[in-house]
Amino acid sequence: MDPLLELFGLIAGAITSMGFVPQLIRGHRTKKLDDVSYYMPMILAVGMTLWFIYGVLIDSLAIMIANTFGVCCCLVLIAMKKAYT
């Protein structure tokens, strides 16, 4: 894949991956995640795993990296909600 295109995908992936970080920080700070639905991170983790496979199939490193980080964030969010409930 075109390196410039791959870089663009990496930036997009970095930003979407970072999206979960403020939620994790907020949850860690307030120790409350009651208003966060369990299903959101669960469904997203499944979907992002499929996106990871899609990234492998179309040979896009950006999609692979972004979704690996995304799945990790979702799993941490689930664990945090479990711990704080």
Add this chain to the structure above:
Amino acid sequence: MDPLLELFGLIAGAITSMGFVPQLIRGHRTKKLDDVSYYMPMILAVGMTLWFIYGVLIDSLAIMIANTFGVCCCLVLIAMKKAYT
């Protein structure tokens, strides 16, 4: 792009897009989104817009559709949080 591959991407996209729906339903039901960080949907909306452009560049309909729906969900979540605060 290979139609079978595109179908796989569409399924992945449908699942990740659906991930936000339970959060919207929960927010609508409880009228509380205090524990949800504003930054999460904001950053995700920016990132998903870049993913949409990436989808256009690599000619992936799956990425375009999934991220259009994702951006919409994020904007609705921001509006709901604004309304319930």
